[in-house]
Amino acid sequence: MSKGETTRSAILDVALATASKIGLEALTIGGLAREAGLSKSGLFAHFASKEDLQLEVVRKAIARFVELVIAPALKKPRGEPRVRALFENWFSWSRASELPGGCLFIAASSEFDDQPGPVRDLLLSSQKDWLGVLAQAARVAVEEGHFKATLDAEQFAWQLDSFILGYHHSARLLRSKDAQKRAQTAFESLIRASRA
Amino acid sequence: MSKGETTRSAILDVALATASKIGLEALTIGGLAREAGLSKSGLFAHFASKEDLQLEVVRKAIARFVELVIAPALKKPRGEPRVRALFENWFSWSRASELPGGCLFIAASSEFDDQPGPVRDLLLSSQKDWLGVLAQAARVAVEEGHFKATLDAEQFAWQLDSFILGYHHSARLLRSKDAQKRAQTAFESLIRASRA
Numbered sequence: 367m368s369k370g371e372t373t374r375s376a377i378l379d380v381a382l383a384t385a386s387k388i389g390l391e392a393l394t395i396g397g398l399a400r401e402a403g404l405s406k407s408g409l410f411a412h413f414a415s416k417e418d419l420q421l422e423v424v425r426k427a428i429a430r431f432v433e434l435v436i437a438p439a440l441k442k443p444r445g446e447p448r449v450r451a452l453f454e455n456w457f458s459w460s461r462a463s464e465l466p467g468g469c470l471f472i473a474a475s476s477e478f479d480d481q482p483g484p485v486r487d488l489l490l491s492s493q494k495d496w497l498g499v500l501a502q503a504a505r506v507a508v509e510e511g512h513f514k515a516t517l518d519a520e521q522f523a524w525q526l527d528s529f530i531l532g533y534h535h536s537a538r539l540l541r542s543k544d545a546q547k548r549a550q551t552a553f554e555s556l557i558r559a560s561r562a
Numbered sequence: 563m564s565k566g567e568t569t570r571s572a573i574l575d576v577a578l579a580t581a582s583k584i585g586l587e588a589l590t591i592g593g594l595a596r597e598a599g600l601s602k603s604g605l606f607a608h609f610a611s612k613e614d615l616q617l618e619v620v621r622k623a624i625a626r627f628v629e630l631v632i633a634p635a636l637k638k639p640r641g642e643p644r645v646r647a648l649f650e651n652w653f654s655w656s657r658a659s660e661l662p663g664g665c666l667f668i669a670a671s672s673e674f675d676d677q678p679g680p681v682r683d684l685l686l687s688s689q690k691d692w693l694g695v696l697a698q699a700a701r702v703a704v705e706e707g708h709f710k711a712t713l714d715a716e717q718f719a720w721q722l723d724s725f726i727l728g729y730h731h732s733a734r735l736l737r738s739k740d741a742q743k744r745a746q747t748a749f750e751s752l753i754r755a756s757r758a
Contacts, residue, residue, distance in 0.1 A: 387676055467676055476672035479734040480583055480663055524744045528728030535727055538675040548720045
């Protein structure tokens with residue numbers, strides 16, 4: 367990486383951590399410059415606009431999500447073990463040190479649900495990709511004979527993702543100590559109901 | 563109601579609708595004055611501060627939630643019919659004309675999860691109350707012999723609420739036409755798994 371790329375990457379690390387705490391909307395070039403110890407004009411050299419910065423933060427989050435959640439799950443055996451890994455890896459992602467405020471996608475989804483534009487489009491396509499990965503893992507589990515042939519893979523993905531949203535909500539807002547246990551129990555009941 | 567109370571109530575109607583669209587944080591006395599066709603000083607006569615306004619909006623939302631979701635469900639027969647009514651009434655609430663941006667509680671929860679203070683405390687206690695109402699309805703369904711005696715009522719409530727969060731997420735961010743169908747299917751599978 368060139369010096370410019372290294373600086374840009376370091377800024378994005380700070381921006382991702384900050385956005386996970388205060389939201390993508392509250393992320394300003396000025397505020398980020400202070401956090402990163404750079405001048406505002408120095409930051410503008412890397413990001414043309416606030417929207418450009420927001421898009422880069424979401425792209426960085428997607429890349430990290432693929433590294434932490436999807437890539438390791440694809441190394442697991444096809445079928446239920448891979449489905450299980452996707453669910454479990456999501457918690458590693460949500461608790462990763464670079465995300466002190468929890469999953470950026472869920473937080474940003476609420477922020478941008480009424481704001482059409484490229485940031486919302488990118489969030490939307492990444493969420494659809496995630497649901498697609500979950501549904502595909504469920505279809506593989508059907509092929510492997512782990513899950514029943516009549517399983518609705520999209521519905522399975524939707525319910526699994528709902529438990530993730532439930533976890534995020536309980537853990538973040540309600541500060542519930544049970545959040546992980548509740549999500550795990552819900553996941554096991556979904557797996558049981560899906561088995562062949 | 564006195565003229566002052568009528569005005570205050572009308573302002574809160576506008577504030578609730580606005581907050582459902584743009585969030586509680588973005589709700590300003592100035593912006594609300596413009597929307598309600600009042601002077602900023604006129605508005606300050608009714609609400610001492612932005613936080614006071616936010617608290618009143620959440621209190622208004624809680625009162626409407628009780629009217630639209632909880633009170634009608636309590637008129638239904640004890641057991642599964644009451645559980646079903648709570649779930650179905652939630653959708654009426656989420657689509658009520660006074661909430662053009664969807665459920666205020668879910669949106670505000672994301673906004674305030676990292677902001678300790680009286681608004682967060684009120685949101686937290688209202689969410690705990692809602693989970694408590696759902697769990698109690700499930701316990702009544704056990705008593706009535708509709709649900710199995712071994713049912714974990716808190717876990718039932720948690721999963722039901724996760725499907726509501728999943729619906730909100732799908733319908734708001736993903737603009738998914740399937741959101742209601744997915745939530746309904748998930749709910750029916752939860753009911754089936756809970757029956758005696």
